[in-house]
Amino acid sequence: MKRFIDTLKNIFSIEELRTRILNTLLFITIFRLGSFVVLPGIEPDRMNFSAQGLLGLLDTFLGGAFSKASIFALGIMPYISASIAIQLLTMALPYFQKMQKEGESGRKKLNQITRVLTIIVTFAQGITYLKTTVPDEALLVSRSIFTVSSVFILIAGTMFCMWLGERITDKGVGNGISMLIMIGIVSRFPGAIYQEFASRGSSQILIFVLELVALYFVIMGAVMLTQAVRRVPIQYAKQVVGNRAIGGGQRQYLPLKVNAAGVMPIIFAQALMFVPSLVASLFAETSDFASNVATIFATYTTWQYNVLFGVLIIVFTFFYTAISVNPQQIADDMKRGGGFIPGIKPGQQTSDYISTVLDRITFPGAIMLAIVAILPALASLVGMTSSFAQFFGGTSLLIMVGVVLDTLQQIESYLLMRRYEGLMKSGRIKGRTESIAV
Known part of the structure; x- marks a missing residue:
């Protein structure tokens, strides 16, 4: 126990490391608060989301934001999909292979392409998500107005999550994108333990x-x-x-x-x-x-x-x-x-x-x-x-x-x-x- 306390003291005695840890906690807090902000024009209590299969896996990664119809409902997942697609194209197409070998300039071009592809993926996934997950009885406005406004909000939410991940990588500790996914998963762990304890009983x-x-x-x-x-x-x-x-x-x-x-x-x-x-x-x-x-x-x-x-x-x-x-x-x-x-x-x-x-x-x-x-x-x-x-x-x-x-x-x-x-x-x-x- 003494060694553990000494290690914590050593960690917070390093100014740069202390600043990075505090920055990481700040960005994570912003991400978690955003996952509770519901899309405008919807009544969340009337959502009948069923966490099964791939949709349940996405909801786990996003810490429940998917099932809550949050502004971060898609979170960082469109960026992950776009990154995987660019990675596969880099291995398959000579144009992307050449760009990867150009050093820093090539990396910036690939990042820009990934961001544009992220917007496209978010747009497609957003329309599908709103159509299949949000029932008509949960809407407070017309379906067309809700869809148009919510798609833009979901795109903005995904880009903001991507920005948070990049800030964690640059000014925090660890890989920011992976950190956001992990936080979404860990956020459900205390509730899962409580449910298991309650089901077992004394x-x-x-x-x-x-x-x-x-x-x-x-x-x-x-x-x-x-x-x-x-x-x-x-x-x-x-x-x-x-x-x-x-x-x-x-x-x-x-x-x-x-x-x-x-x-x-x-x-x-x-x-x-x-x-x-x-x-x-x-x-x-x-x-x-x-x-x-x-x-x-x-x-x-x-x-x-x-x-x-x-x-x-x-x-x-x-x-x-x-x-x-x-x-x-x-x-x-x-x-x-x-x-x-x-x-x-x-x-x-x-x-x-x-x-x-x-x-x-x-x-x-x-x-x-x-x-x-x-x-x-x-x-x-x-x-x-x-x-x-x-x-x-x-x-x-x-x-x-x-x-x-x-x-x-x-x-x-x-x-x-x-x-x-x-x-x-x-x-x-x-x-x-x-x-x-x-």
């Missing part, structure tokens, strides 16, 4: 305590999955500059992450899981089989749903790892820097070796990611409330763990720069954004 207090212990071990498992790496040794040859030999015999490591895809496979798989139920419901009136399929895949606790969900996660893990980690580029960078893997020739053989290692570690990583994704369904089956079960795995847990690790890593860097002790005795904290040492 007669089942021991079961409630065991559930909290199980949650602790699940979080530790998610931390292990997030930080697990396969370290490939790299040897650097001697370089002669003038009459001096420099860099001789240096050995570093290439950290290949077991879960290089992060939470993206779960998000992609979750987005597709409504398709079987949607397609089957079209033929439900004429086919008993289609009716059964629609019923099975409309519930996330059925074994058929979770088997398909797990398979999709495994497939998307390999797909996203393949497009996000380029063994050929890593091998070329190592060759230009005078580095090589002991026993492996530089160039194509190094690329093939890295690809083989990636395939071997991605499969167990994909299996573990699939298990984490279906844990909420298992928790619901054993009697937990759905709100509390969502914190036992899935996207919510991985996002929270990743953001907390990134933030703690940045705080620890400030402490070590000022010659203070780090946050951990056993070693430095590793976040998701750790660069590859080549």
Whole structure:
């Protein structure tokens, strides 16, 4: 306890770090207050929102702003969608690849394109959201006036959330966009614990305590999955500059992450899981089989749903790892820097070796990611409330763990720069954004 108090004193004794933490808390407070401001022209008590499937996941990310018809109802999600689209285009189209290699000017152009695409995505999602989520009985004005005004308000709200995220990144602690998503998720955690405690009652207090212990071990498992790496040794040859030999015999490591895809496979798989139920419901009136399929895949606790969900996660893990980690580029960078893997020739053989290692570690990583994704369904089956079960795995847990690790890593860097002790005795904290040492 004394070490913890001393660490807090060291953190707030650094003026820059103290200012950044206070700025982060201020921006987060503004974001949370905005999520309670309802769109004008609507009666929120008449909303009949059903938090199921992908819509329920969005409501979790946005801290309930989606179901409240808030001015931040879409939050930062359109920006996330636009960023993913630009990232995929960067990997597929030479025009975007060239722009990415132009340095700071290219990065500014990509950011500008992402912002414009964010407005377009918000416009499309806003119209769909208002049409499908807000019923006529909840409106205080005509539908046309409400739609036109609310679309502009939703676009402004999304751009303001994006601005808050950028300000947190520049003047706060951690990655601002990820921080806003995490805050939305964490904001529902106290209520979920209370609901679970109330459902168990005083007669089942021991079961409630065991559930909290199980949650602790699940979080530790998610931390292990997030930080697990396969370290490939790299040897650097001697370089002669003038009459001096420099860099001789240096050995570093290439950290290949077991879960290089992060939470993206779960998000992609979750987005597709409504398709079987949607397609089957079209033929439900004429086919008993289609009716059964629609019923099975409309519930996330059925074994058929979770088997398909797990398979999709495994497939998307390999797909996203393949497009996000380029063994050929890593091998070329190592060759230009005078580095090589002991026993492996530089160039194509190094690329093939890295690809083989990636395939071997991605499969167990994909299996573990699939298990984490279906844990909420298992928790619901054993009697937990759905709100509390969502914190036992899935996207919510991985996002929270990743953001907390990134933030703690940045705080620890400030402490070590000022010659203070780090946050951990056993070693430095590793976040998701750790660069590859080549």
